[in-house]
Amino acid sequence: MFDVLAFEARAGQASLARATTEPAIVRIVLIGTTLTFLGLFLFVPLIAVFAHALAKGIGAYWESFREPDALAAIRLTFLAAAVAVPLNLIFGVAAAWAVAKFDFFGKSVLITLIDLPFAVSPVVSGLIYVLVFGLQGWLGSWLAAHDVKIIFAVPGIVLATIFVTFPFVARELIPLMQTQGTEEEEAACVLGANGWQTFFQVTLPNIKWGLLYGVILLNARAMGEFGAVSVVSGHVRGLTNTIPLHVEILYNEYRSVTAFALASLLALLGLITLAAKSFIEWKTERQLAASESVSEKGAT
Amino acid sequence: MSLALKRRSVLPGFGLTLGFTLTYLSLIVLIPLSATFLKTATLSWAQFWSTVTAPRALASYRLSLGASLLGAAINAVFGLMVAWTLVRYSFPGKKIVDAMVDLPFALPTAVAGISLTAIFAANGWIGQVLEPMGIKVAFTPLGVLVALTFIGLPFVVRTVQPVLQDLDVEIEEAATTLGANRWQTFTRVILPTILPAVLTGFALAFARAVGEYGSVVFISGNMPMRTEITPLLIVTKLEQYDYAGATAIAVVMLVFSFVLLLVINVLQKWSGRRGALN
Amino acid sequence: MSIEVREITKIFGDFTALKRVSLEVPTGDLVALLGPSGSGKTTLLRIISGLEFPDNGTVVFQGEDTTNRSARDRQVGFVFQHYALFRHMTIFENVAFGLRVRPRNVRPSKSEIRDKVMELLKLVHLDWLADRYPVQLSGGQRQRVALARALAVEPKVLLLDEPFGSLDAQVRKELRRWLRRLHDELRITSVFVTHDQEEALEVADRVVVMNEGRIEQVGTPEEVYDMPASPFVYHFLGSVNLFHGRVHAGRVQIGELELDAPDHVGTQEGPAVAYVRPHDVELARVKTDNGASIEAIVRDVHPVGALVRLELDRLDSDGVIEAELTRERYNQLKLLEGERAFVKPRNLRVFLKDL
Numbered sequence: 001m002f003d004v005l006a007f008e009a010r011a012g013q014a015s016l017a018r019a020t021t022e023p024a025i026v027r028i029v030l031i032g033t034t035l036t037f038l039g040l041f042l043f044v045p046l047i048a049v050f051a052h053a054l055a056k057g058i059g060a061y062w063e064s065f066r067e068p069d070a071l072a073a074i075r076l077t078f079l080a081a082a083v084a085v086p087l088n089l090i091f092g093v094a095a096a097w098a099v100a101k102f103d104f105f106g107k108s109v110l111i112t113l114i115d116l117p118f119a120v121s122p123v124v125s126g127l128i129y130v131l132v133f134g135l136q137g138w139l140g141s142w143l144a145a146h147d148v149k150i151i152f153a154v155p156g157i158v159l160a161t162i163f164v165t166f167p168f169v170a171r172e173l174i175p176l177m178q179t180q181g182t183e184e185e186e187a188a189c190v191l192g193a194n195g196w197q198t199f200f201q202v203t204l205p206n207i208k209w210g211l212l213y214g215v216i217l218l219n220a221r222a223m224g225e226f227g228a229v230s231v232v233s234g235h236v237r238g239l240t241n242t243i244p245l246h247v248e249i250l251y252n253e254y255r256s257v258t259a260f261a262l263a264s265l266l267a268l269l270g271l272i273t274l275a276a277k278s279f280i281e282w283k284t285e286r287q288l289a290a291s292e293s294v295s296e297k298g299a300t
Numbered sequence: 301m302s303l304a305l306k307r308r309s310v311l312p313g314f315g316l317t318l319g320f321t322l323t324y325l326s327l328i329v330l331i332p333l334s335a336t337f338l339k340t341a342t343l344s345w346a347q348f349w350s351t352v353t354a355p356r357a358l359a360s361y362r363l364s365l366g367a368s369l370l371g372a373a374i375n376a377v378f379g380l381m382v383a384w385t386l387v388r389y390s391f392p393g394k395k396i397v398d399a400m401v402d403l404p405f406a407l408p409t410a411v412a413g414i415s416l417t418a419i420f421a422a423n424g425w426i427g428q429v430l431e432p433m434g435i436k437v438a439f440t441p442l443g444v445l446v447a448l449t450f451i452g453l454p455f456v457v458r459t460v461q462p463v464l465q466d467l468d469v470e471i472e473e474a475a476t477t478l479g480a481n482r483w484q485t486f487t488r489v490i491l492p493t494i495l496p497a498v499l500t501g502f503a504l505a506f507a508r509a510v511g512e513y514g515s516v517v518f519i520s521g522n523m524p525m526r527t528e529i530t531p532l533l534i535v536t537k538l539e540q541y542d543y544a545g546a547t548a549i550a551v552v553m554l555v556f557s558f559v560l561l562l563v564i565n566v567l568q569k570w571s572g573r574r575g576a577l578n
Numbered sequence: 579m580s581i582e583v584r585e586i587t588k589i590f591g592d593f594t595a596l597k598r599v600s601l602e603v604p605t606g607d608l609v610a611l612l613g614p615s616g617s618g619k620t621t622l623l624r625i626i627s628g629l630e631f632p633d634n635g636t637v638v639f640q641g642e643d644t645t646n647r648s649a650r651d652r653q654v655g656f657v658f659q660h661y662a663l664f665r666h667m668t669i670f671e672n673v674a675f676g677l678r679v680r681p682r683n684v685r686p687s688k689s690e691i692r693d694k695v696m697e698l699l700k701l702v703h704l705d706w707l708a709d710r711y712p713v714q715l716s717g718g719q720r721q722r723v724a725l726a727r728a729l730a731v732e733p734k735v736l737l738l739d740e741p742f743g744s745l746d747a748q749v750r751k752e753l754r755r756w757l758r759r760l761h762d763e764l765r766i767t768s769v770f771v772t773h774d775q776e777e778a779l780e781v782a783d784r785v786v787v788m789n790e791g792r793i794e795q796v797g798t799p800e801e802v803y804d805m806p807a808s809p810f811v812y813h814f815l816g817s818v819n820l821f822h823g824r825v826h827a828g829r830v831q832i833g834e835l836e837l838d839a840p841d842h843v844g845t846q847e848g849p850a851v852a853y854v855r856p857h858d859v860e861l862a863r864v865k866t867d868n869g870a871s872i873e874a875i876v877r878d879v880h881p882v883g884a885l886v887r888l889e890l891d892r893l894d895s896d897g898v899i900e901a902e903l904t905r906e907r908y909n910q911l912k913l914l915e916g917e918r919a920f921v922k923p924r925n926l927r928v929f930l931k932d933l
Contacts, residue, residue, distance in 0.1 A: 020472040020629075022482050027389055034385040035397070037378050040426075041450050042403050045415040048425065052418055091324045098317040112561065113325055119557040119564075121511025122409075123531035124550045127538065128332035131339050136543050138335055163328055185311050195312035217406075224408025227513035231535060244410035244514070251414050251518065260418075263411040270406035278399045470662035473629050474724075476649045477656040478676035478731055488679070492666040 049267045053260035064261035072238045073246035073262070076154065080161040080229075080242060081222040087162060088218055092169025093211075097199070099170075100177035101185065111174070114167050122227025126160050129232055133159075152234030157242065160228040165221045172214035173207060180206055209287070213280045220273040224266050336554065339547045351548040360530040361552075363441060367529075368509035371448035376502045379456025380494075386457070387464040401457050404450055409514025416447055417519040439521030444529065447515045452505030459501035463494050463571070496571030503567055507560045511553065579640045579734035579767050580605045581626060586635035588621055595621040597791040598635070603784075605640075606765045608758070610778035613788035614814070619771045620739055622788070626769065627737050628652045639735065652735075655728030655766075659740040661720045663712040669723050670695055670708040676731035698726040701760075718749040725757075729764075738770035742777065754781050775815045779803060787811045809929050812853045819859065819899055821872075821923065822931075825850040830928050833894045835870045839928040849931040854923040856887070856902035861911060862920045871920040874899055876913050881905075890919060 021027070054061055064070060095114060099107060117125060131137045133150040143150060150156045184206070188198040204211075226244040233240045241249065243262055250259035340348060351357065386398050404412065420427045420437035427438060437443045467490065475485040513531040520527040528536075530553060537546035581603040588596040596618045603609050611619035624630040626637060628649030636645045644652055664672050673695045677686055686694065699705040702722040712720055721741060728736060741757070742750040758781050761768055772778050778785045779799040787794045787802055787810075795807040806812040823832035826847045830839040842850070865871055874890035877898075881887075886908040890899045899921055903911070913919055 020469060020476060020485070021388075026482075030381060030385050031389055031391055034378075034382050035391075038382060038397060038400065041453055042400050044419060044425065045412060045450070046400075046403060046407070048415045048419050049411060052415075091321065094317040094324075095321040097313060098321055101311050102314050102318075104314075104318070110321070110325075112565070113329060115561065116329060119507055119511075119561045121513065121531050121553055121557070123513050123534050124336075124511070124553055124557075127534060127546060127550050128336050130538065131335040131543070131547065132332050134543070159328075163332075166324075166328060182311060189311060195316075198312070220406055220408075224411070226408060226410040226413075227531065230513070231538060244408055247410050247414065248518075256418070259414060263408075263414060266408045266411050270403065270408070270411075273406040274399050274402055277402065278395075468660075468662065470658045470660060471664060473649070474656065474658060474662040474664075474727075475675070475679075477627060477629070477654060478679065478727065479650055480675070480679040481650065484679045488675070489664055 046267065046271075049260055049263050052256055053264040055260075056257050060257050061261050061264075064258040067258070069238045069241070070246060070258070070262060073241045073243045074265075076157065076240070077223050077242045077244075079154070080158050081219055083158050084161045084165055084222045085215060085219050088166045089169050089211075089215060091166055092173055092214060092218075095170045096173035096177050097203075099174050100180075101182050114170050114174075117164050117167055122164060122225065123231055125164050126228035126231025129156060129159055129163070151232050152236075153240060156232035157229050157240060160232045161222050161225055164225050164228045165218050168218040168221060169211065169214035172210045172217070176207055176210040177203070209280045209284050213277060216273055216276045220269055223269060333554075336547055336550060339544065340551045343544050343548060347544070348548050351545045352552050356524055356528070357530075357533060357549060359525045360528050360533045363444060363527065364510055364530040367441060367444045367448050368506050368512075371445055371509050372452055372502050372506040374445075374449050375452045375456050375505045376498055379453065379501060379505075380460055380498055383457045383460040383464055387461060401454050404453050409451070409512070410518075412450060412515040413447065413518035416443075416450065416515065420446060420519065438519055439523070439527065441520075441527055443519040443521070444516055444527060447519050448509040448512060451512050451515055452509050455505040455508065456498060456501030459497045459504065459571075460494055463497040467493065496567060500564065500567040500571055503560065503564045507557065507564065510556065510560075581735060581767060581769070582638040583622070583626065584636050584638070586622065586625060586632045586637070588618075588625060588630065588632050594791055596625070596632070599791070599793055600635075601786060601793060601796065603767060603769060605767050607783045608761045608768045608770075608781065609784045609786060610782035611769060611771045611786050611788060612773070612775060612778040612814070614773060616790070617788040618791040619773075619786075619788050623737050623739055623769060623771050626735070627654045627656050629656070653731070653733050655731065655733035655736045657721070657724050657728050657736070657738040657741050659743045661712070661717075661724045661744075663720055663723060663727075665712055668709050668711055669699070669704065669715070672712070672723060673698055673727045673730050675727065694730060698730055701729075702726045716749075717745045718753055721745065721753065725760075729766075733766065736766045736768040738768065740771055740773070743772075750777075757781060779815070787814060789814075806853075806927060809851070809853065812927065817856055817900060819854045819856065819923070821852040821854065821897075821926070822895075823850055823852060824848065825928060825930065830926075832923075833872050835872060835922070837870075837923075837926065839926075842928060842930065850928050851931055852923065852926040852928045854926045856900045858923060858925040859899060859901040860922045860924060861888070861901055861903065861913065862922070863911060863913070863918075865920050871922045872899075874919055874921050876915050876917050876919055879913070879915060888913065890921065892921075 022030075053064075065074075095110075098104075099111060130151050132139055133143060133156060134140055135144065135151070137151075150159065184202050185198050188202045193201070223242075224244060225242075226248075229242055230245060230248075233242070233245055235241060235245060235249070237246075237249065243266060247259050247262050247266075250256075250262065343351070382401065386394065386401075417424075417438055419425050420430075420443060422428065422431050422436075422438070424438070430437060435442070437446060471489055472485055475489045480488065511531060513529075513535075516529055517532055520529065520532075522528055522532055524536075530549065534546045534549050534553075537543075537549065581601075583599060583601050586596050586599045587594070599618070599622060601622075611622060613619045621630060625632050628644070628647060628651075632645065636643055638644065639652070649656075664675065667675070674691050677691045677694065680686075696705055696708070699708055702725060704719060704722055704726070707715060707719065707723075712723070715723065725741075738757075742753050745753065754777055757770075770781075779802075782799060784796060785799055785802045786796050789810050795802050795811045797805070797807075802811060803815050806815065812818050821832045823830050823835075824847065825831075825839055825842045828839055828842060830837055830842070830850055830852055832852060837852075839850070839852075862871070873893040875893060876888060877891050878889040879886065884905060886903050886905060888901045888903065890901065891897075892899060901921070911919075
């Protein structure tokens with residue numbers, strides 16, 4: 001039975017190849033143009049990062065990471081990510097639970113609010129924190145009186161990072177949980193499980209891949225954020241610079257190799273993110289296919 | 301009958317999760333945002349207006365909006381081509397190419413910025429080919445356009461791909477049996493069906509490009525009145541401690557963002573409805 | 579326009595969909611391709627239309643070889659199982675599509691197109707829906723629009739792929755009769771694919787029974803039902819009883835029964851199977867005069883509408899016999915469960931057992 005389905009699928013594709021496809025020359029031109037366009041805008045910039053980082057050889061490449069300022073930047077980047085990721089993870093799960101499992105007044109407004117950082121320029125994102133915590137901001141005088149520095153200091157950087165990355169996990173989980181529905185959780189509740197048990201034992205296994213991908217995206221963005229962090233940081237070398245900010249300083253000082261060496265770290269992080277996405281997509285496809293064949297067998 | 305704010309559900313955790321979500325959002329988003337609008341209120345209307353319509357500001361709007369629009373348009377055309385090629389054709393390395401389309405999402409903006417600048421500068425890989433031909437990219441509006449095209453690349457491709465994938469081959473076969481050639485089938489049958497997705501992708505790319513900072517500030521050269529984008533203008537004003545001025549421009553950008561967000565929502569609903577006709 | 583396919587072979591991977599199939603469809607005929615899933619009927623239809631190309635063999639329209647012509651150039655109308663209407667166009671625009679995409683020099687004027695489209699919509703009784711969109715129509719209405727659209731380009735051949743498969747039973751019956759009447763009026767050579775034998779027998783002039791990539795039989799509905807050429811055809815078109823026996827010189831021996839088997843006059847001794855329809859099974863309470871019959875016990879009695887269906891267990895072997903009697907005949911016999919009966923098949927078809 002499944003053989004026939006497979007052959008019919010192939011038959012459908014074969015017919016697509018003959019009656020409803022462009023002539024070969026059109027196909028070749030389209031593929032060629034696509035590859036040229038993508039090559040120019042994607043591959044070349046990516047390769048350039050590594051090429052420039054290794055321009056003076058592997059030795060110079062490793063040296064770049066030994067500088068104290070570079071190390072400080074790396075530490076600060078990791079710190080910001082270490083705070084932003086867990087907080088936004090909890091937020092993402094909570095928001096997704098509220099949105100996907102319940103119906104309530106104002107739900108679409110909430111979803112739009114969650115999407116906000118995507119529509120707002122990173123510079124504006126940083127600015128709004130300066131307006132609250134900066135010297136001339138609302139809490140400015142109170143903070144100065146208590147000698148608490150937020151803007152132009154590490155806390156401000158962490159805050160700005162939290163703002164620009166908070167939607168990621170939520171946006172991954174909401175559609176996923178909405179598709180999965182509420183039946184399994186309701187079954188668990190009826191069987192007597194409380195909220196935490198239901199979440200950890202029923203919901204979490206179902207969303208684990210989406211959650212993982214959301215966290216990876218979150219982390220990549222947290223470590224790579226530039227505009228928002230630039231506004232709230234004081235650009236003080238060795239103190240309030242994340243990797244992207246330090247890269248900017250190095251580049252402006254024409255220290256190309258060092259700048260690109262640090263940039264290559266982030267580029268690698270980006271590539272890992274892409275690889276993780278492919279892997280997770282492949283995993284979820286397999287999961288979907290497996291559950292479909294189970295239900296078919298059950299039906300016969 | 302009581303007006304229910306929430307439909308009764310057997311699942312627990314509503315109060316907890318919604319409460320936490322709203323608190324978090326208020327602290328992180330709503331309060332800082334309202335600070336922005338309130339700060340602007342300290343300016344008189346005349347001051348506000350003169351700040352946001354100063355020649356330098358206007359030049360930055362022209363550049364930001366113009367280059368973003370053009371970049372999004374380029375991405376609409378080429379993005380459609382890329383999506384078509386990825387969905388319909390096979391070629392070696394296709395899976396890698398497909399995964400790489402998301403690079404502008406995954407790569408930090410500053411990295412993209414310095415990389416594009418290095419390539420298109422006078423001594424860069426591509427720059428050294430173009431400059432003798434008289435085409436200057438780095439430190440010109442053209443460079444801004446290149447950066448903004450890079451940043452918006454995935455949007456159209458990713459919104460169009462699923463729609464193309466779900467397209468029913470039978471309607472193309474029907475058009476063929478009725479006598480249409482491939483071009484007619486594409487323009488009269490396929491394109492109208494995927495148009496909402498293309499427009500949504502265009503709007504998303506446009507929204508992203510308007511606010512973009514990191515990938516542009518390196519390649520643009522940041523010359524006021526010529527290659528200064530609006531976000532940079534805000535940063536410059538901040539560095540000069542002109543908080544009110546910076547905020548005024550930020551408000552303009554925020555209003556624009558909200559309008560765009562609304563438009564995108566409408567477009568997504570429209571394309572959602574078109575899709576669910578079976 | 580007559581259609582002829584000669585020695586068509588089509589292979590998908592390691593699956594052979596069609597094995598050297600040949601068929602002639604005379605001009606003006608309405609022919610059904612009938613068979614189970616995987617029999618190759620849809621593949622054959624698509625090859626005739628030009629949406630698929632055969633690996634071997636030729637397709638000839640009215641004497642002209644069209645094997646390598648694309649679907650665009652064959653002037654065929656094709657109706658799909660799921661209608662394939664253009665969702666973003668109104669009904670009017672859907673039907674007008676084929677006329678509007680014609681090259682400039684042969685394209686009709688706007689008013690000519692309008693007249694033709696409205697004429698066709700009136701033919702399918704949907705002119706009042708011209709400005710609606712497909713999503714606003716019912717399944718049956720959509721299929722009629724699909725038909726009108728296919729007819730708009732004045733095809734020489736009309737091909738329909740399980741046209742009523744997605745519709746409710748009642749709508750299906752109505753549309754099937756309507757298609758027959760439409761064909762009688764327009765007389766376009768038509769071929770349609772179905773897996774529903776009732777549909778094929780009711781609508782078609784000729785039925786082509788297909789199985790596993792081959793044609794089992796071509797004939798009028800009566801021919802394929804009453805004189806099936808193979809066990810497969812017999813099985814596929816209605817229910818059947820099998821009686822195993824031996825054949826010798828024009829006679830077949832089943833149990834103690836010996837009956838004529840005129841198809842096998844020249845055969846030497848050999849095992850055979852006799853196929854008998856339930857309504858050709860005679861039942862009696864006592865043995866008939868010349869003695870030959872099969873003894874059985876009644877196991878189940880089902881009244882179904884105007885007929886009564888009985889299931890009997892054979893006493894001379896492990897077998898179940900299905901019989902169908904009219905109410906009258908049953909009332910004469912009044913056979914109840916557990917009672918003994920004597921079975922005599924008439925009008926059997928005997929096929930030699932393949933060894």
